[in-house]
Amino acid sequence: MSVDPVAAQRVWTASMGVSYPVLSDFHPKGQVSAAYGLYNEERGVSRRAVVIVDKEGIIRFKKIYDQTTGIPDAKDILVELEKAVPSTVK
Numbered sequence: 001m002s003v004d005p006v007a008a009q010r011v012w013t014a015s016m017g018v019s020y021p022v023l024s025d026f027h028p029k030g031q032v033s034a035a036y037g038l039y040n041e042e043r044g045v046s047r048r049a050v051v052i053v054d055k056e057g058i059i060r061f062k063k064i065y066d067q068t069t070g071i072p073d074a075k076d077i078l079v080e081l082e083k084a085v086p087s088t089v090k
Contacts, residue, residue: 003029003039003046016074038064050077052084060084 001023002009009022025032025046033039033046036059040047050072052061061080065072 001025001032001046003033003044012071016071018074036062048072050080052081054085 002012003025004012005026006024009024013019013022023032029044030039030046036049036051038047038049038051039045048065048067048071050061050063050065051059054060061084063072063080
């Protein structure tokens with residue numbers, strides 16, 4: 001999820017090799033990001049993070065990444081997903 005429009009999200013997820021849809025927190029801008037403690041008021045953007053939420057709505061994994069270090073590695077995300085919600089990664 002990001003506060004970016006859908007077109008910008010598609011470019012970002014494609015750069016990570018992610019083929020599933022992500023959520024847009026575009027309007028009202030940052031409302032969901034703020035609820036997860038990820039909205040940066042100063043910059044008007046969400047912090048770069050990975051949050052894994054299971055089917056019951058329980059946060060199983062949350063990691064905030066430094067904006068300057070690049071994008072999270074998709075393989076690392078899949079490892080965390082498998083640990084958090086076994087049998088979901090194929």
